[in-house]
Structures are given as C-alpha cells and as structure tokens.
Amino acid sequence: MNVYSRITGTGSYLPEKVLSNQDLEKMVETSDQWIQERTGIRKRHIAEAEQTTCDLAEQAARRALEAAGKTPEDLDLIIVATTTPDKIFPSTACLLQQRLGNHGCPAFDIQAVCTGFVYAMDVANKFIRTGAARTALVVGAETLSRIVDWTDRGTCILFGDGSGAVVLEASEEPGILSTHLHADGAYEELLHVPGGVSRGFEVAVETGADPRFMQMKGNEVFKMAVNTLGRIVDETLAANQMKKSDIDWLVPHQANIRIIKATARKLSMDMDNVVVTVHEHGNTSAASVPLALDTAVRDGRIKRGETLLLEAFGGGFTWGSILLKY
Known part of the structure; x- marks a missing residue:
C-alpha cells in the first residue's frame, strides 16, 4: 500500500501593523504608483517591536491545527522554515514546540530563504512517506522587517512580515505527487545579508553597506x-507526465507580480487560476x-481534489516546486 502525505489543515497570520505605500513615500524617495507598477505591492505588515518570528508562527500553527482537527500532542514532526529566527539557538521550531505544549517529537528549522517552505514540505513529505511520522506541522514564518534597511528604497518597498502553516498527514489517497528542489550558491551575492555569526555582525563590508x-x-x-521558475514548471510537468491544462491552481511565491505573471504565462494559465496575495503583504x-x-x-477558491503547483525562488539561489492534490 502506498502512503502519501496530504494537507489536512492550513493557517496563516499577518501582524496588525500595516505599512502602506503612502507611508513609504514619507520615508524614502518613491511613490505608490511606482511601487504598484513594478511589484504589485500595496502594503506590507510589520511585526511590533515585541513580536518575534515564533509569535507569528504560533498563530498560523494553531489555525492550521484547528482546521485539521488536530492537537499539538498529535504531532510527530515540527519544521519551521525561516531566515529570521528568534535566536541563534535553539531553533524557532523548538521554541514553537514549547509554546504548543508538544514534548518529544523532532523539531528543527530549515533555512532556504524564500524557498524555505517548499524545502520544508519536501522533508516532511519524506518523513511521512517512509513511515517516520504520520502527522507533521510545517510552518513558514518571517520577521524580515528586522533585516531590511528602511533607507534603501530598492529593498524596503518589497518585504514584510507574516506566517503560514499546514498540517500534513499520512493518507492512502494521493496528496503530494512530486517535489523538486534545487540550489546554486554561485549567485550568493545577488541577494544576501553580508553579516552573520561566523563572519561577525559588525564587520566592515567592502561596499560600505551595513552587514x-x-x-x-x-x-x-x-x-x-x-528563467528558473520557467524551467521548474517544465521539470514538474515532465516528471508527472502532465499537461499544462492539468494544473488547476498555481500557488507561487509572492515576491513580485511581474514574476508571478511570467510563470503563469509559462503554464498558459489565466490569472484567475493563480493565487495572488502579494498586494496585501x-x-x-x-x-x-x-x-x-x-x-x-x-x-x-481551492477545493478538495484539485491539482496545485506550488513554487518558489529565493536567495542562495534556491528554488523548488511541489505538485499536489489538495
């Protein structure tokens, strides 16, 4: 008997504080029209000073557990995808485990930046497919506002804080059909934070930029x-011997409306079948x-039995996709 992993619950959370394009006009030289035309973004949510990534993750996790009809005690695995952890250690997943009141199941973070959730889903899927877990919580949570230079108009307009989560469970019915992960560290400096634990947070950087x-x-x-997301669409379809028309919904990484539209064109998909939330956060x-x-x-919009393509691209560079039956 084949064992699959299926999504049985979803949840998300956005901090209450909103930073609109009009607010940014007062902070840097930019305009609402310019931001919307180039990115599709209207606003972003910003965590309060006392709010941490774990706080955001907990909200999304509890909503996903409720939707799945599960309690924290039911969890065999907790994975948090984040590039903005609460602490250097322990992992944000361990902090979340403590908050939820689960004791004993493996809990760890995955760091693949914007592709982190896709990477984490792949790992959880393999735990379930091999019988190492039956119920997994996978969370993507970020407080990117902490690593944004709010005087740099090239980056500060793009990023916000938030969290999302899913509960994956073992099932005889097909759920995740295939996963495809890639990385190429040769492009490190096109998108990065120069400082770190080993290099030091206060070191001077050659460019003079704040590390x-x-x-x-x-x-x-x-x-x-x-280019990369176009290739992974082809790879995913070929691996499953599927046609573009077999995909009901594209659920892309919400980075830039122009990237999302380019990927939709690759799939010959109407934007009505693409989930777009980038304007909100x-x-x-x-x-x-x-x-x-x-x-x-x-x-x-998304209903049981439909076929979804999830994809993301992030610093590293990392990229990946998941094809699944919801």
Whole structure:
C-alpha cells in the first residue's frame, strides 16, 4: 500500500501593523504608483517591536491545527522554515514546540530563504512517506522587517512580515505527487545579508553597506527568477507526465507580480487560476506560499481534489516546486 502525505489543515497570520505605500513615500524617495507598477505591492505588515518570528508562527500553527482537527500532542514532526529566527539557538521550531505544549517529537528549522517552505514540505513529505511520522506541522514564518534597511528604497518597498502553516498527514489517497528542489550558491551575492555569526555582525563590508541588512541586485534577481521558475514548471510537468491544462491552481511565491505573471504565462494559465496575495503583504519570504495557500483555501477558491503547483525562488539561489492534490 502506498502512503502519501496530504494537507489536512492550513493557517496563516499577518501582524496588525500595516505599512502602506503612502507611508513609504514619507520615508524614502518613491511613490505608490511606482511601487504598484513594478511589484504589485500595496502594503506590507510589520511585526511590533515585541513580536518575534515564533509569535507569528504560533498563530498560523494553531489555525492550521484547528482546521485539521488536530492537537499539538498529535504531532510527530515540527519544521519551521525561516531566515529570521528568534535566536541563534535553539531553533524557532523548538521554541514553537514549547509554546504548543508538544514534548518529544523532532523539531528543527530549515533555512532556504524564500524557498524555505517548499524545502520544508519536501522533508516532511519524506518523513511521512517512509513511515517516520504520520502527522507533521510545517510552518513558514518571517520577521524580515528586522533585516531590511528602511533607507534603501530598492529593498524596503518589497518585504514584510507574516506566517503560514499546514498540517500534513499520512493518507492512502494521493496528496503530494512530486517535489523538486534545487540550489546554486554561485549567485550568493545577488541577494544576501553580508553579516552573520561566523563572519561577525559588525564587520566592515567592502561596499560600505551595513552587514545587518539585506542587499539585492534587483534586475539580476528578477531575470534569474523568471528563467528558473520557467524551467521548474517544465521539470514538474515532465516528471508527472502532465499537461499544462492539468494544473488547476498555481500557488507561487509572492515576491513580485511581474514574476508571478511570467510563470503563469509559462503554464498558459489565466490569472484567475493563480493565487495572488502579494498586494496585501509584499514578499514574506518563507511565509508567502503558505500565506497564499491558506487565503485561497479559506475563501473557497481551492477545493478538495484539485491539482496545485506550488513554487518558489529565493536567495542562495534556491528554488523548488511541489505538485499536489489538495
């Protein structure tokens, strides 16, 4: 008997504080029209000073557990995808486990930046397919506002905070059909935070930029993302001997509306079948795919039995996709 992993519950959370494009106009030289035309973003949510990534993760996790009809004690595995952990250690997954009141199941973080949730889903899927777990909680959560330079108009317009989560359970019915993960560290400096534990957070960087904050070469990242996501669409369809028309919904990483539209064109897919939430929260890195998924599940767009393609591209570079029956 084949064992599959199926999504049985979704949840998400956005901090209450909103930073609109109009607010940004007062902070840097930009405009609402310019931001919307180039990114599709209207606003982003910002965690309060006392709110941590774990706080956001807990909210999304509890909503996903409730939707799945599960308690924290039912969990055999907890994975948190984040690039903005609460502490250097222990992992945010361990902190979340403590909050939820689960004791004993494996809990760990995955760091693949914007592709983190896709990576985490792949790992959880393999735990379930091999019998190592029956019920897994997978969370993508970020407080990117902590690593954004709010004087850099090239990056500060793009990013926000948020979280999304799913509960995966073992099932005899097909759920996740295939996963495809990739990385290429050769492009490290196109999108990165220069500082770190080993290199030091206060070291002077050759460019003179603050090592605590994200740096991005936007045009190069955009081109790589469009080309790479186009290839992974082909790879995913070929691996499953599927046609473009077999996909009911595209649930993409919410980074930029132009990248999303380019991927939709690759699938010959009408934008009505693409879940777009980037206008509501900007790029929330590992949180963006589960945020979009939960939004479309809860508003009734995505229905049981439909075929979904999830995909993401992030710093590293990392990229990946998941094909699943919801």
